[in-house]
Amino acid sequence: MKIAVCIKQVPASESKIRPSADGKGIDPAGLSYVVNPYDEFGVEEALKIKEQLGEGTVTAISIGTAKVSEALRTCLAVGVDQAIHIQDPATEGSDGLTIARILTAALQKESYDLIFFGRQAIDDDSGAIGIYVAEFMGLPHVAGINKLKILAEDYRAVANRQIEGATEVIETALPAVFTCQKELNEPRYASLPGIMKAKQKPLTVWTLSDLGIAPDTVGSGHAKVTEDQLSSPPTRSAGKIIEGNASEAVSELVRLLREEAKVF
Amino acid sequence: MANILVFAEQREGKVKRVALQALGTARSLASEGDHVVAVLIGENISSQTELLSSGGADKIYMTEDTQLSAYSSEAYGTVVSEIAKKEAASLILMGATAMGKDLGPKIAARLEGPFAGDCIKLALNDEGMFIATRPVYGGKALSSVSSHQHTFQVVTLRPNVFPVISEPASTQALIEPWTEKPDFSGLKAIMKEVLSTAGSKVELSEATIIVSGGRGLKSPEHFSIIEALAEALGAAVGASRAAVDAGWKPHSYQVGLTGKTVTPTLYIACGISGAIQHLAGMSSSKYIVAINKDPNAPIFKIANYGIVGDLFEIVPLLTEAVKKIKNEA
Ligand SMILES: Cc1cc2nc3c(=O)[nH]c(=O)nc-3n(C[C@H](O)[C@H](O)[C@H](O)COP(=O)(O)OP(=O)(O)OC[C@H]3O[C@@H](n4cnc5c(N)ncnc54)[C@H](O)[C@@H]3O)c2cc1C
Numbered sequence: 113m114k115i116a117v118c119i120k121q122v123p124a125s126e127s128k129i130r131p132s133a134d135g136k137g138i139d140p141a142g143l144s145y146v147v148n149p150y151d152e153f154g155v156e157e158a159l160k161i162k163e164q165l166g167e168g169t170v171t172a173i174s175i176g177t178a179k180v181s182e183a184l185r186t187c188l189a190v191g192v193d194q195a196i197h198i199q200d201p202a203t204e205g206s207d208g209l210t211i212a213r214i215l216t217a218a219l220q221k222e223s224y225d226l227i228f229f230g231r232q233a234i235d236d237d238s239g240a241i242g243i244y245v246a247e248f249m250g251l252p253h254v255a256g257i258n259k260l261k262i263l264a265e266d267y268r269a270v271a272n273r274q275i276e277g278a279t280e281v282i283e284t285a286l287p288a289v290f291t292c293q294k295e296l297n298e299p300r301y302a303s304l305p306g307i308m309k310a311k312q313k314p315l316t317v318w319t320l321s322d323l324g325i326a327p328d329t330v331g332s333g334h335a336k337v338t339e340d341q342l343s344s345p346p347t348r349s350a351g352k353i354i355e356g357n358a359s360e361a362v363s364e365l366v367r368l369l370r371e372e373a374k375v376f
Numbered sequence: 377m378a379n380i381l382v383f384a385e386q387r388e389g390k391v392k393r394v395a396l397q398a399l400g401t402a403r404s405l406a407s408e409g410d411h412v413v414a415v416l417i418g419e420n421i422s423s424q425t426e427l428l429s430s431g432g433a434d435k436i437y438m439t440e441d442t443q444l445s446a447y448s449s450e451a452y453g454t455v456v457s458e459i460a461k462k463e464a465a466s467l468i469l470m471g472a473t474a475m476g477k478d479l480g481p482k483i484a485a486r487l488e489g490p491f492a493g494d495c496i497k498l499a500l501n502d503e504g505m506f507i508a509t510r511p512v513y514g515g516k517a518l519s520s521v522s523s524h525q526h527t528f529q530v531v532t533l534r535p536n537v538f539p540v541i542s543e544p545a546s547t548q549a550l551i552e553p554w555t556e557k558p559d560f561s562g563l564k565a566i567m568k569e570v571l572s573t574a575g576s577k578v579e580l581s582e583a584t585i586i587v588s589g590g591r592g593l594k595s596p597e598h599f600s601i602i603e604a605l606a607e608a609l610g611a612a613v614g615a616s617r618a619a620v621d622a623g624w625k626p627h628s629y630q631v632g633l634t635g636k637t638v639t640p641t642l643y644i645a646c647g648i649s650g651a652i653q654h655l656a657g658m659s660s661s662k663y664i665v666a667i668n669k670d671p672n673a674p675i676f677k678i679a680n681y682g683i684v685g686d687l688f689e690i691v692p693l694l695t696e697a698v699k700k701i702k703n704e705a
């Protein structure tokens with residue numbers, strides 16, 4: 113099976129996020145970048161399926177600046193066979209729909225059987241791109257999967273996804289798109305030999321012209337959604353530490369919850 | 377004149393509260409002459425039109441079919457997109473639930489229009505342009521977005537943030553059956569079953585009170601302390617990732633960056649340190665209570681009320697106190 117995993121490089125989840133002075137983005141100083149955690153579940157699932165079937169190739173794909181090659185190398189180091197880096201200055205400022213269009217063009221160059229995305233990228237927290245791509249490619253999708261079974265002989269798959277208070281079990285024809293949720297698997301770490309081997313693996317760089325996309329149809333000028341302002345959320349200030357022994361503190365807490373917060 | 381469409385999510389024949397919040401929002405954004413149009417899809421749902429009518433809908437499209445009893449991205453996406461086209465909807469609102477998070481982007485892609493997910497604010501500026509505010513970077517920043525088309529195709533609303541309308545409408549909504557069924561035979565993804573997860577009785581992402589436990593509980597059996605307090609309060613039970621990764625609770629309990637985002641009125645964190653990734657899921661709770669034996673635990677920096685102490689002593693006392701009050705009431 114040919115498996116693709118779309119990955120995004122994002123600031124690590126423990127990063128301090130400061131909006132830049134003009135409110136047009138974040139201050140990049142001191143940030144360290146990682147593969148989006150949800151995309152790691154996609155990488156792991158792809159590797160597991162390849163191992164179980166005993167055949168196949170896993171390709172990681174990412175759109176971004178030169179720095180993004182680090183994230184793709186990380187994927188190669190954990191076992192991905194090849195990586196595609198779509199790097200073109202014209203893509204700067206593209207919105208989700210445009211990123212999805214570009215990914216669609218890249219994915220259509222091959223006939224992938226399975227395409228994985230993260231449930232959401234932990235920077236824009238949008239959770240849309242995998243679903244956009246499925247729609248653009250005319251493929252079925254299951255979003256937020258926490259379990260997947262490939263029925264290779266039938267060329268179908270069964271995926272579970274969590275909803276409020278229940279789990280949906282969905283069977284789909286392949287090819288299909290899946291967006292990955294935590295609990296799907298435990299992503300592996302790169303081993304030292306893995307890191308060494310990754311240096312020899314193919315990391316192909318494509319520009320928009322390789323995808324037949326005109327540069328003047330992407331980027332901020334073509335964004336349907338634009339970010340006007342990035343700001344810090346209202347700060348929650350530390351409240352009251354309730355003093356006293358355990359039973360005094362509990363009585364006081366109950367009083368505050370009833371009288372101030374009025375929660376019960 | 378512009379029409380605002382609201383996807384009235386229902387499960388098991390009951391419209392979700394967030395759908396009424398979306399209706400209320402649509403009503404408040406609609407100007408004179410605009411229509412608020414609800415879309416109700418499923419099976420055995422006709423009893424719900426009353427609620428949508430008093431919740432602010434002028435018109436309700438209803439489509440009932442056994443094959444629509446289970447959610448399907450493809451089938452639901454087609455119905456809502458077609459109705460949106462027919463009504464020339466300027467905006468489609470729905471809850472940022474498991475269903476809305478799936479359906480919203482589907483429709484936005486189908487109609488190739490701007491999408492804003494999980495919004496906590498939606499307003500019209502002086503130029504009649506919609507501005508949506510959404511938390512990004514796990515709630516560490518707020519992004520306000522707009523579209524050069526002045527409106528969005530689809531906006532999903534974070535549950536429990538937007539109010540329902542305060543004065544129920546007195547006029548009856550017009551109910552229009554939608555008979556154009558999607559091509560069910562062409563569906564590639566089919567719902568096989570819906571397994572109800574054995575969990576707390578109150579669903580986390582919809583709860584108004586949540587009691588969460590973390591690594592401080594030391595072992596899975598001790599979750600009974602958390603469950604007893606939750607029971608007394610009529611609350612849902614949550615967990616930190618440390619508790620989930622230790623196997624004490626399934627992932628459906630996890631609150632945080634790689635778990636659920638919750639916005640209850642009251643969140644009680646017991647034996648949870650307050651790591652940034654945990655805060656990502658709960659820092660927009662209205663009131664936060666922290667019970668932790670470490671006075672320097674970061675959770676105290678964002679808690680409205682904190683008790684520095686042993687949760688094994690404090691939580692049972694709190695449970696007793698709550699029970700006493702409830703019995704008196
Ligand atoms: C990519 C990524 C995603 C993540 N996603 C999430 C997420 O979604 N949700 C999440 O929660 N975490 C997440 N984490 C993990 C997060 O960083 C923390 O490790 C985790 O939240 C810690 O859980 P905890 O507070 O239960 O445990 P700890 O940090 O170990 O805290 C336990 C607390 O219990 C207190 N305690 C101990 N005994 C007692 C007692 N007897 N009485 C009172 N207090 C006591 C201690 O003082 C301590 O503060 C993520 C991490 C990463 C890297």
Ligand SMILES: Nc1ncnc2c1ncn2[C@@H]1O[C@H](COP(=O)(O)O)[C@@H](O)[C@H]1O
Pocket residue numbers: 118119120148150151173174175176208211215228229230231232233234236237238239240241242
């Ligand atoms: N620039 C990108 N390159 C490749 N994949 C991406 C990119 N941006 C987002 N994705 C994928 O789309 C998923 C959802 O992203 P989002 O809709 O932005 O939350 C991510 O988890 C990735 O799998």
